[in-house]
Amino acid sequence: MVSHNPGINFDEKLINNVNLNLTAIKKRASEYATRRTVKKEHQVAWLLRAITCIDLTTLSGDDTESNVQKLCYKASNPIRADLLKELGFQPKELTCGAVCVYPSRVSDAFGALSSFKMNEKIPVAAVATGFPSGQYHLETRLREIKLTVADGASEIDIVINRTAALQGNWKLLYDELKQMKEACGNAHMKSILAVGELGTLENVYKASMVAMMAGTDFIKTSTGKEGVNATLVNALVMIRALRDFYWITGYKVGFKPAGGIRTAKDACVWLTMMKEELDEEWTTNKLFRLGASALLGDIERQVYHYVTGRYAAAYELP
Ligand SMILES: O=C[C@H](O)COP(=O)(O)O
Numbered sequence: 001m002v003s004h005n006p007g008i009n010f011d012e013k014l015i016n017n018v019n020l021n022l023t024a025i026k027k028r029a030s031e032y033a034t035r036r037t038v039k040k041e042h043q044v045a046w047l048l049r050a051i052t053c054i055d056l057t058t059l060s061g062d063d064t065e066s067n068v069q070k071l072c073y074k075a076s077n078p079i080r081a082d083l084l085k086e087l088g089f090q091p092k093e094l095t096c097g098a099v100c101v102y103p104s105r106v107s108d109a110f111g112a113l114s115s116f117k118m119n120e121k122i123p124v125a126a127v128a129t130g131f132p133s134g135q136y137h138l139e140t141r142l143r144e145i146k147l148t149v150a151d152g153a154s155e156i157d158i159v160i161n162r163t164a165a166l167q168g169n170w171k172l173l174y175d176e177l178k179q180m181k182e183a184c185g186n187a188h189m190k191s192i193l194a195v196g197e198l199g200t201l202e203n204v205y206k207a208s209m210v211a212m213m214a215g216t217d218f219i220k221t222s223t224g225k226e227g228v229n230a231t232l233v234n235a236l237v238m239i240r241a242l243r244d245f246y247w248i249t250g251y252k253v254g255f256k257p258a259g260g261i262r263t264a265k266d267a268c269v270w271l272t273m274m275k276e277e278l279d280e281e282w283t284t285n286k287l288f289r290l291g292a293s294a295l296l297g298d299i300e301r302q303v304y305h306y307v308t309g310r311y312a313a314a315y316e317l318p
Contacts, residue, residue, distance in 0.1 A: 004188065004215070004217055005212065005215050005216060005217050005251045005253050006215055006251075007178070007181065007212070007213055007214050007215025007216075008213050008249055009213070010170075010171055010174045010175075010210075010213055010214075011213065012170070012171075014209050014213065014244075014248070015170060015205075015206040015209050015210065018202050018205050018206060020201050020202060020205065020237060020240075022201065025201070025233055025236050025237065026233060028236060029231070029232035029233045029235075029236055030232075032232055032269055032272065032273050033232055033269065035269070035272070037265055037268045037269070038268060038272075040306070041306075043264075043268065043302070043306070044087070044302075044303060044306045046267070046268050046271050046272075047264055047267060047268070047299050047302055047303060048087070048094060048303075049271060049283060049284075050264075050267035050268070050270075050271060050290060050295075050299060051078045051079070051094060051095075051096060051296065051299060052094065052095070052096070052097055052284075052285050053097050053271075053283075053284070053285045053288050053289050053290050054075075054078075054096045054097055054289070054290050054292055054295060054296060055096070055097055055098045055099070055100040055125055055256065055258070055289045055290065055291045055292070056071055056074060056075040056078075056096045056098070056099050056100065056292070056293075056296060057071075057099070057100040057101075057224070057258075057291055057292060057293045058071050058100075058101060058105075058293060059100070059101070059102060059127060059131075059223075059224065059225075059293070063101065063102060063105050065105075065108040068099075068101055068105050068108040068109050068112060069108065069112040071099055071101070071109070072099055072109055072112035072113050072116065072118070072122070073112070073116065074096075074296065075095060075096035075098075075099045075113075075118075075122055076092060076095055076096075076113070076116050076118045076121075076122060077091075077092070077095075078094060078095065078096055078296055078299075078300070079094060079300055079303055080300070080304070080317065083300075083303055083304060083307050086307045087303070087307065092118070092121075095118065095121055095122055096122065096296070097122075097123075097285040097289050097290075098122060098123045098124065098125045098155055098289065099113070099122060099123075099124055099125065100125040100126070100127065100155075100157065100291060101124070101125075101126055101127075102126065102127060102131070103126050103127070103128055103144055103147065103148040103151070103153075105126075106124055106126045106148055106151040106152055106153045107151045107152060109124045109152075110124050110151065110152030110153075119152075123153075123154045123155050124152055124153045124154060124155070125153060125154075125155035125156070125157055125190070126148045126151075126153040126155070126156060126157065127157045127158075127159070127192075127223070128141070128144045128145050128148050128153075128156050128157065128158055129141035129142075129144060129145060129158040129159050129180060130144070130159065131157070131159050131192075131223060132159060132192075132194070132223035132224075132225040132226075133159070134158075134159035134160065134161055134162065134194075135163075138176060138179070141158075141176075141180070142179055142180065142183045145158065145180060145183040145184055146183050146185075149183075149184060149185055149186075149187045153187060154186070154187050154188065155187060155188045155189075155190060156180075156184050156187050156188070156189050156190065157190045157192055157220060157256075157291075158177075158180050158189060158190070158191055158192065159192045159194060159223060160173060160176075160177065160191055160192065160193055160194065160207060160211065161173055161176055162194055162197045162198065164176070165198055165203055165206070165207050166197075166198070166199055166203070170206060170210050173207070173210050173211075173214075174210050174213060174214050177191065177210070177211055177214035177215070177216065178214045178215065180214075181214060181215040181216065188217040188218070189215070189216050189217050189218075190216065190217060190218035190219075190220045190254070190256055190289075191211035191214075191216040191218065191219055191220060192220045192221075192222065192223055192258075193207045193208065193211070193219060193220065193221060193222075193238070194222055194223055194226055195221050195222055195226075195228065195229075195231070195234040195238075196222060196226035196227050196228030196229060197226055201233070201234070201237045204234055204237045204238060205237050205238075205240065205241050208237070208238045208241035208242070208245075209241050209244070209245065212241065212242075212245045212251075212253050213245075216253065217253065217254060218253065218254035218255065218256050218289065219238055219241070219242070219253060219254075219255060219256070220255075220256035220257075220258055220289075220291060221234055221235065221238065221256070221257045221258055221259065222257075222258050222259035222291075223258070223259065224258055224259035224260070224291065224293070225259075226259070229258065229259025229260045230257035230258055230259045230260060230261055230291075232269070232273065235255075235257055235270075235273065236273075236277070238255060239255065239273070239274075239277045239278060242255060242278065242282075243277070243278065252281065252282070252287055253287075254282075254286070254287040254288060254289065255274065255278075255282065255287065255288055255289075256288070256289040256290070256291050257270055257290060257291065258290070258291025258292065259291065261290055261291070261292045261295050262292070262294050262295055262298065263295070263298050264295075264298045264299045264301075264302040266295070267290060267295060267299060270288075270290060271283050271288075274288050297317070300317055301317060304316070304317060
């Protein structure tokens, strides 16, 4: 991951007078959604890139040490070994960007990755600060970050205070995020905006900008638990904020769409959007992650098809 965004002082001017052309944003989003995807080797190249950007996630109430171990194994070996060999990769050369779990499963994830000797290559990301609602005392939320970092997480996906955003209390949001960033220490902070609960696209822009001012290293669309999660329209607004923040400060902050991303085609659409709206660096896992629990299976199926010329039966890609 890139070096930390040090953030800047709260500057209300950066969130006053936000002008968003909704018609143009919707048109652009629908162009990305309906565009013909790349094919054959170009598609496989994008899909392998997408794998390296996946934060392979499990966020369930019934998560156990054993399913977290399986998740970590899959993140270390995302594609069947024979397929990988056909594509010219060594075993373990291609891995997911991170694994993402609840705080109480971080030590299981760190332990599993260590036992596979992958703990230096694959970071453990943890959701924190009262995920998914964030409706907890600030003291509790900050303590949770510290405990999670102590257990071995090097990326912390915090949830923002949606109440503050909806009430237009942007300075409160900034102050909380500053404290969260400090609590993260050397861990990178990803700020989940929960765009489906922010009410307006203007709020999506403002929340993105405030999080970046406070020093977040990534802005992330959603927890995956809201009614509306990673949509292209919301993403275009967040990307505009990323671009504006870069022009103003010179800092590149990462982007993580999450929630409902399930297909190889989705992954190609997201990567294309990053390349065209930002630049090539924003298609690498330093600045781009796909938060997904069920995307990798479809990508592996498409890679299988490319290598063998046929689709796998269910038992061939368990
Ligand atoms: O942060 C990641 C999301 O919770 C994953 O959502 P998903 O299960 O819809 O892929």
